[in-house]
Amino acid sequence: MGEEIKNLDDLIWAYRLSRVLQVANGLGVFELLSTRRLDLAAICQSCKSKPDLTERLLITCVAMGLLGKEQRRYFNTDLANKYLTRGQKLYQGNMIAHSATIWHFWDKLEDEIREVKKEASPAEDHRNFIMAMENITLGGRGKLFLDNIDLSGRKKMFDVGAGPATYSVLACKRYPELKSVVFDLPETIAIAKEVILRENLKDQITVVEGNWDTDDFGCGNDVVLFSNVLHGGENETAMKLKKAYDSLIPGGLIVIQEFLLNENKTGPLIPALFNVMVGAFSVEELKRLIKEAGFTNVEIPAVSKDFSSTWLKALKA
Numbered sequence: 001m002g003e004e005i006k007n008l009d010d011l012i013w014a015y016r017l018s019r020v021l022q023v024a025n026g027l028g029v030f031e032l033l034s035t036r037r038l039d040l041a042a043i044c045q046s047c048k049s050k051p052d053l054t055e056r057l058l059i060t061c062v063a064m065g066l067l068g069k070e071q072r073r074y075f076n077t078d079l080a081n082k083y084l085t086r087g088q089k090l091y092q093g094n095m096i097a098h099s100a101t102i103w104h105f106w107d108k109l110e111d112e113i114r115e116v117k118k119e120a121s122p123a124e125d126h127r128n129f130i131m132a133m134e135n136i137t138l139g140g141r142g143k144l145f146l147d148n149i150d151l152s153g154r155k156k157m158f159d160v161g162a163g164p165a166t167y168s169v170l171a172c173k174r175y176p177e178l179k180s181v182v183f184d185l186p187e188t189i190a191i192a193k194e195v196i197l198r199e200n201l202k203d204q205i206t207v208v209e210g211n212w213d214t215d216d217f218g219c220g221n222d223v224v225l226f227s228n229v230l231h232g233g234e235n236e237t238a239m240k241l242k243k244a245y246d247s248l249i250p251g252g253l254i255v256i257q258e259f260l261l262n263e264n265k266t267g268p269l270i271p272a273l274f275n276v277m278v279g280a281f282s283v284e285e286l287k288r289l290i291k292e293a294g295f296t297n298v299e300i301p302a303v304s305k306d307f308s309s310t311w312l313k314a315l316k317a
């Protein structure tokens with residue numbers, strides 16, 4: 001990722017870090033861990049918090065350098081002990097609590113600044129979400145895909161939850177013999193159609209409106225692409241992988257891009273933040289699910305810290 005776009009990306013998402021620090025401080029995590037190492041269950045019991053989200057918050061605190069984690073137990077880093085535990089000369093917990101108290105002002109700033117409050121528009125929000133996927137891909141992830149995923153000789157790709165169809169567009173331009181089927185919900189397909197038209201790729205890319213919960217992925221595919229769509233729970237992911245397997249010809253390829261945590265679940269930071277809101281597997285968890293779906297030759301052709309992107313591929317024997 002270029003330096004400028006990386007700096008911009010940090011600015012875009014800076015509020016997530018503040019919020020994690022505020023919430024961990026508010027729950028009393030750093031007080032609790034000032035004198036002992038505790039596991040998730042003990043932390044939840046003391047903080048009266050829900051295990052799933054608490055674990056995601058703790059993982060992020062580890063990735064932020066506020067906590068450490070060894071053998072499933074969390075502890076304060078020197079930084080947390082010096083500044084985030086009451087009684088220390090340089091204690092900053094009151095300031096963090098204060099920043100949380102006035103958070104609502106910053107949340108409402110746009111409403112406050114406008115003469116007339118902007119009407120909520122779910123359609124505009126959805127378009128922003130979908131076109132954000134094109135932004136991030138063109139910002140660098142697309143090059144990572146083209147440089148590391150070889151689709152030579154492949155004829156038919158099924159792009160699951162394709163969003164604005166950016167990966168299909170890139171792949172079809174690189175491999176003129178490839179045809180891609182873009183599969184997504186109707187409201188997203190409407191946007192993908194505009195992109196396909198804009199890119200003049202109607203002959204190579206077709207669209208299918210559908211829902212991965214209820215529809216299958218067709219048949220005769222020799223590539224199934226899952227880019228940033230395998231981050232639900234294990235059952236949902238296993239279901240999608242099985243549909244991919246069933247739709248592929250022998251020798252067919254699955255290609256996956258995801259935000260993934262490391263094996264010990266201590267980071268990296270961006271997947272940890274993604275995990276707080278959406279959920280993220282560790283690399284090992286996702287590899288296991290891919291193998292359980294019947295795939296072989298599971299490989300990781302690319303990992304990019306800059307783009308927080310891990311690419312995996314596997315074959316249907």
Ligand SMILES: C[S@@+](CC[C@H](N)C(=O)[O-])C[C@H]1O[C@@H](n2cnc3c(N)ncnc32)[C@H](O)[C@@H]1O
Pocket residue numbers: 130133134137160161162163164165166167183184185188210211212213226227228229
């Ligand atoms: C994070 S975006 C990824 C878009 C694209 N694959 C990319 O990486 O640029 C997730 C996509 O999944 C689609 N999606 C969400 N739920 C779906 C469902 N039940 N069936 C099919 N697509 C779905 C969304 O419309 C969206 O386009």
